[in-house]
Amino acid sequence: MESFREDFDIRSGEILAYLDLLRFIEHAGSELVSTEDPKNKFNITSESRKTLKGAVYILLYNLIESTMREAICFIHDSLHDKNVQFDNLKKNLRIEIVKRLKSDSVGVENFINGLTKGISCGISYGSFNKKKLFSGNIDRDEIKEKATIYGFSTSSDYIHTKHGEKLSTIKQHRNDLAHGNVSFSEIGKNVSYQDLENVSLEVIAYLDAIATNIEDYIHSDGYLTS
Template sequence: MDFDKENYTNKKKELKFYLKCLNATYSIEHEANLGTPYGSHFYSGFSSYNYELGDFIVILKSNTYLMIYNMVESTTRELIAHIYDEVNESSLHYQDINDQLQILWKNYHFHKINSEIHASSQTFIDTANKMIDEIFNENSIHFNDEDIALSGDADLKSISKLFNLHGIKLNKRTTKVYKSDLWSIKNSRNSLAHGDQSFIKLGRDTTIADLENTTNHIFKFLEYLIRMTNRLILRGYFQK
């Protein structure tokens, strides 16, 4: 079954609408600078603050990075979760899934123990025995999308690594052109989220045209991931 693009499409439309509205704010600022009645009325709302209308526009530009990053991370997560759904719904046994997913399934079990502060050696033994029982009893393999590790780190390197862990290698020739934008978006998002930079400072030297170009570039990258994932799932890549 193909990846359900409804959520992706809605976010894409939302981001395009946001950029269109952002463009419209420049018209308002232009009216304000001309001293027209409409512009003066709108500008008067900022008179009691230490900021100008232009500062508000810069804040809106910086917020675009948060929206783009959210789309990158959420779409990547949803694609991996879609793979999990396909595996889970196929009721496959351990012996049926490919080698890379076998390794991942085992690692997930022990990763949960490693996260426990007071995990004992007996806990590891019990987990190993449980895994052995599941394999020999031919229980259906189940993956949980809560195990997907990506939060705050979605750039080309981490996305490529995540897909590789699931037995999928991204085409380097295709993806290398997106490396710079993905890295910039991740770092800008993290700078804002962690308070390292203010919204006004981060967006000061960025134009709306820059943001539109970056956004369209990211759309192409995400749609490459969607096409590739759909194609591999259709071929049943996750089975031996």
Template structure:
């Protein structure tokens, strides 16, 4: 499981925050300037608000990378069959392919079920598929923990990291909940970019970034270990893969 994309996006966020530090520092001695043009308070707040979008982008991307790593592993090279998958992953495969959470008319429901039954009866190998993750805009630490549990991946998060992520950041919401709320308010137009950047300092944003990034990094590490240990397979298939008697 390649975590390069994650670290690249963290660098993007940190580079952006470095820019905000320069702007905030310059503002201590008067309106900061770019060339001969002053940066207004409104513009400075708008710059701050973009951090919420950067962080939410990283949260949802992490969920995508983790679930994709699981499904890609089940369909990669070994021609695994449904009965060889771990029961949690098998359940997700059925959920996706039977479209259990999609409204279908009786005819389409029958057709979908028939195709799945044929695949199982013929012992067809698992082909490319995707886990149904739900609609966008709803990702926070709780949603990540839920999808991890659904595929049977035990998240191993250090106590300090988990405590920081869960501790209220603002308005009785933890870091993930606050990022999600601000992102959704901006996306749906219920708040302006200037408003979302009010009453916040760059140090606040650094704290928010650290709480979010540190937790996500350990989520990725948990999924990386899960895939490397072939925990998406049932025990017999894992032993066979490892060459155990």
């Protein structure tokens, strides 16, 4: 879990550093001057400000998907390390594992390679393909769906997280940008720096709460059938 937390902190730090840059540019004049050569100046246009704002949604979506993907990977790594047998898992998780076996997301060779501890202990690990887990469409509903399957909590402090309600907007903006439906400046033109900071802090707090819930879930063996 240390590497998972480390990755989360790094990506969160990238967003906060980018927001610091946006705040500086927001209050800067119409140009930036090089400290090495005062004659070397860069014009800050309204379009460039909008474009920089629009890029925040890509950074946020990157944080959301990477955090949740690595969190689910951590669950499967823990099940494998603890030699948890298939029959002892919660029913919803057993159903999900069987569904994955029937889909095209898991190759036969990869599945067999994951059975180093026998089929009963290795089936959850061998049937898991993290590259097929979200595929660019993760939002709060998707996280709740995974929570129902695995059995971890999605509770959080609403004051700081708004229970992840902005994740669907971030997903939509990310998809529109990724598919070229809109430009970065179009996304950024109607949002203020303060709005972006508020959304970013809410998302970081929400993901941190989910990560803590998953840690508690692992430590309490929450994946076991009652």
